[in-house]
Amino acid sequence: MTDSPLIIAGKSFSSRFLLGTGKFKNKKDLADSINASKSEIVTVALRRIDLERHEENILEYIPAHVTLLINTSGARTAQEAVRIARLAKASGCGHWVKIEVINDSKYLLPDNAETIKATEILAAEGFMVLPYITPDLYTARALVKAGAATVMPLGSFIGSNQGLRTKEFIQVLINEIDLPIIVDAGIGAPSQAAEAMEMGAAAVLANTAVATAQNPASLARAFALAVEAGRLAYLSGLPLQQSLARASSPLTGFLYDDAAAN
Amino acid sequence: MMTLPQIKNILNDHRPESVEELAQEAAQITRQHFGRAISLYGPIYLSNFCSSHCTYCGFNSHNKINRMKMTPEQYRKEMQFIQSQGIRNIIMLTGESHKHTPVSYLKEATQIASEYFQGIALEVHPMETAEYKELFAAGVDGITVYQETYDRARYAQVHLSGYKKDYDFRYATPARAAEAGMRHISIGILLGLSDAANDVYAILQHLRELERSFPGVEYGISFPRLRTVKTESLASCDVDDVQFVKIIALTRILFPRVSINLSTREAPRLRDHLLDIAITRMSAGSNTSVGGYTLLEEKEQDPQFDIKDERSVDQIVKLLKSKDFDPVFTDWRHIENSV
Amino acid sequence: MNIIINGTSQELNSSKNLSDIVSTFCKESKHVITELNGAIIPSNQWAGTSLKEGDNLELVTFVGGG
Numbered sequence: 211m212t213d214s215p216l217i218i219a220g221k222s223f224s225s226r227f228l229l230g231t232g233k234f235k236n237k238k239d240l241a242d243s244i245n246a247s248k249s250e251i252v253t254v255a256l257r258r259i260d261l262e263r264h265e266e267n268i269l270e271y272i273p274a275h276v277t278l279l280i281n282t283s284g285a286r287t288a289q290e291a292v293r294i295a296r297l298a299k300a301s302g303c304g305h306w307v308k309i310e311v312i313n314d315s316k317y318l319l320p321d322n323a324e325t326i327k328a329t330e331i332l333a334a335e336g337f338m339v340l341p342y343i344t345p346d347l348y349t350a351r352a353l354v355k356a357g358a359a360t361v362m363p364l365g366s367f368i369g370s371n372q373g374l375r376t377k378e379f380i381q382v383l384i385n386e387i388d389l390p391i392i393v394d395a396g397i398g399a400p401s402q403a404a405e406a407m408e409m410g411a412a413a414v415l416a417n418t419a420v421a422t423a424q425n426p427a428s429l430a431r432a433f434a435l436a437v438e439a440g441r442l443a444y445l446s447g448l449p450l451q452q453s454l455a456r457a458s459s460p461l462t463g464f465l466y467d468d469a470a471a472n
Numbered sequence: 473m474m475t476l477p478q479i480k481n482i483l484n485d486h487r488p489e490s491v492e493e494l495a496q497e498a499a500q501i502t503r504q505h506f507g508r509a510i511s512l513y514g515p516i517y518l519s520n521f522c523s524s525h526c527t528y529c530g531f532n533s534h535n536k537i538n539r540m541k542m543t544p545e546q547y548r549k550e551m552q553f554i555q556s557q558g559i560r561n562i563i564m565l566t567g568e569s570h571k572h573t574p575v576s577y578l579k580e581a582t583q584i585a586s587e588y589f590q591g592i593a594l595e596v597h598p599m600e601t602a603e604y605k606e607l608f609a610a611g612v613d614g615i616t617v618y619q620e621t622y623d624r625a626r627y628a629q630v631h632l633s634g635y636k637k638d639y640d641f642r643y644a645t646p647a648r649a650a651e652a653g654m655r656h657i658s659i660g661i662l663l664g665l666s667d668a669a670n671d672v673y674a675i676l677q678h679l680r681e682l683e684r685s686f687p688g689v690e691y692g693i694s695f696p697r698l699r700t701v702k703t704e705s706l707a708s709c710d711v712d713d714v715q716f717v718k719i720i721a722l723t724r725i726l727f728p729r730v731s732i733n734l735s736t737r738e739a740p741r742l743r744d745h746l747l748d749i750a751i752t753r754m755s756a757g758s759n760t761s762v763g764g765y766t767l768l769e770e771k772e773q774d775p776q777f778d779i780k781d782e783r784s785v786d787q788i789v790k791l792l793k794s795k796d797f798d799p800v801f802t803d804w805r806h807i808e809n810s811v
Numbered sequence: 812m813n814i815i816i817n818g819t820s821q822e823l824n825s826s827k828n829l830s831d832i833v834s835t836f837c838k839e840s841k842h843v844i845t846e847l848n849g850a851i852i853p854s855n856q857w858a859g860t861s862l863k864e865g866d867n868l869e870l871v872t873f874v875g876g877g
Contacts, residue, residue: 231875240875255876256844258817258869264838268873281876297871300851301844310877368877386684395877417877461495464745465714466488 213441216413218390219306219338219359221277223250226407227437228279228392229430230417231268241271242427243420247434253279253308253415256294269303279306279340286313288327295332307332308362309341318368322349326356333357342394345379350387361387362415364395365406369418371398374405384410400429400436407440408448473680474726476673482722483669483715491714491721498721498750501728509798511731511753512788513561513591514554517762518542518581520774522567524634526620528662528698530776531567533634537774540762541572544584551588553765557757557785560802561591563616565776568597568636575603582610590802593656597635598645604652614656615649617642618694622674623666630665643678650686657682657689658733663711663719664698672719676726683727692731692753695719696777697738713742717749724750736760736781743781747797756788814866823862830857836870844871 215222229249234240244252252272272278280298285291288311295307309332311324325341326349333339338359343349345363353361363380366372373396374380384391390412397403397416406414414437423429474482482490519541520531530537542550554562564581566573578596585592593614594607604615621627624639631637646657659678661671679691697711711719720732733753734743743754758781759765761773783791792799812825816836823832829852833840845852846869852860862868 230877232877234875237875253876254873256871257874259837259843259872261817261819261821261836261870267839267842268875269842278873280873283876297844297846297851298873300853301842301873303842303873421875460492461499461745461748462491462714462717464741465491465717 213445216390218251218340221338223277225250225434225437226413226441227403227434228252228394228413228415229420230281230415231272231421232417233421234426235421237266237268237271239421239426240268243430244272244276246427247420247430249276249430249434251277251279251306253281253417255281255283256298257284277306278303279308280304281308281310282328283310283312285309285311285328287311287321288324288331291324291328292331295328295337296335299337305336306338307340309339319344320364322346325349326352329353329356329358340392345376345383347379347382347386350383350389354387354389358389360390360392360412362392362394365393365402366396368395370396371419372396373398373402377405377409380406380411381409400432403433404436404440404443407437408443410444413437473676474673474722476669479673479676479722480669482718483672491718494718494721494725495749498724499748501724502750502752505728506752507798508796509752509800509803510747510792511561511800511803512559512756512785513563513593513753514557514559514755514785515563515565515595515758515760516547516550516554517565517760517764517776518547518577519566519569519573520762520776521569521572522634523571524568524636525632526636527630527632528665530774538772541566542763542767544580546763546767547581548584550763550765550767551585554757555588558789558801559757559785560589561593562589563593563595563614563755565595566597568634570597570635573597575599575606578607578612579610582607582612586611591656593658598642599648601648601652604649604654608653613654614658614692615646615654616658616660616692616694617645617649618660618662618696619643619675619678620660620662621665622661622671622678626666646678646682647685650682650689655690656692656731657686658692658694658731660694660696660733662698663695663716664709667709668711668715668719672723676723679727679730690731691727692733693723693727694733694735695723696735716742717746720746720750736779737777739780740783744791744795747792747795754788756783757785812862812864814862814864814868816868817870825862825864827862828858829860829862829868832862832868833857833870837872842872845869846871 215224216226225248227249228251230253282291282294291309291311299305309325309328311321312318313321320342322343329339329341340360341353341358342362350361366375392413393406393411394415398419403414420426420430521539522531522533525533592612595616627639661675731753732750734751736758760775764773789799837843848867
């Protein structure tokens, strides 16, 4: 059984594993991880150039065929996210943007309302918008209306590696929203990525787990395999988990009684 | 959501345990979402004038029956009687006639009904969104419209003339009512008209589609079984009791929050047992003839279908209480509908 | 002249244009994005953009991020 490709904003991808590029010890680890996982979409961020030190440009380590997803991290409002997106577009590196608007340094939870606003503005300007949110059905519906290309609900707090704490809420989005649902944040192990794919998610994004692993490239490959396995399981049709009804008095015995017919 | 083959497998599973398993699961889900509350309502047939010819219906335009349309004075009397029985939720029915029972007639009936009932639903001819908006503003909360069968070929065979012949207009009716703001929308199929598995699959798809497009509406579903009209049998694809129970159970399992209604077409015994499984709404003390509550003698009446459960409201309440159910006559206060 | 680059004050020869400044402060100009007084300046306009006293320049590039 072969899968159909992941289609986002009309563009076709054969990998359903997205890789974040933050927190890597060194850029070689990053390059190796991208190669090992065969990710076709990676996130990058924009920062001020360090005027004192001359750092190598991260883009040198990302293969040319990979789609860059610019993360608006650092933005605390819709306006700031819009500004970052426009700056990135000016570089000519494409117009795919992951909207991440966070005004909370304790939990790093995204601001769903500001995310909707930023999506409306940027989608209208021709950006491919992939918004990152706390899973919420109303927000997701508004994002569909605003022109988002996907919806990216968080699995658990950024960097926590806690997996799918928001599982039921993600399932609601998968059931009800007609856009690819990409689970992002909190994915700490390949098994969690597989779980998300088994539920019917379109793709999974992981960053911290890979970047901080002892052997990032190897773990990146494990993630890719897990995403494939989870997707295949989903397509194969997992047996429905029966909610076993508690044994109680029989309810349909009357159908077989020799009572008078209706 | 189940596939058609899955539904067929369930209906064709002849193991005696199969229906019990489904019933147990359905019962658990029903208790979880509805507790032991059973909503009670009563029907009033305002008029049996009908311009459509549906071969299975007592009111069809080719049937020689005494055509009657109640005046406001007449139906006020009927409504007073129904209210005196305890009913607070009424469904007003008419045959399908734009001429005899236009929006203006229905609006007036709604305004008068508002004096006696908290919840008002209509089961009349399919209308346009603008008409539903008007009726919503007048006080109608719910619309019931059954597709009868989703088998187009069969639909064409049994709907020979009149507005009802238009399959697509009827299909889109629940959506138009939802757009107009109606809070409760009920759909249904007439089991026995066509292949049960196909129709059950189709109606569940329709329901899923409506839920997606209009998530704020409370949906209801009904599976009347084609019955006798003045003892003449009309069904072509019989659905036996076991299958009937399975259909209701699996609907409950797939749609935990939808209201499942069981009409007085069904015998008391079946109604009572289905209460334990998945039914959450039932009519009581029903009469399906125009003027049948107070105006006409029984032999003068022309019912839309023969009633099997003739129990009065009091009898139904007694029954429900004996089974530890909570009969609910009105579950919300009337507020002005704003369009 | 004094201009603010990435939030810090820098003393510069006033004959320098934006292209010169980028070469001075950035290892390569390839993925540099410039925002002068809130407006994005595309790279093909750098040579033709001169700066004045008190200008606010942001030099931004891509880094790793989630």
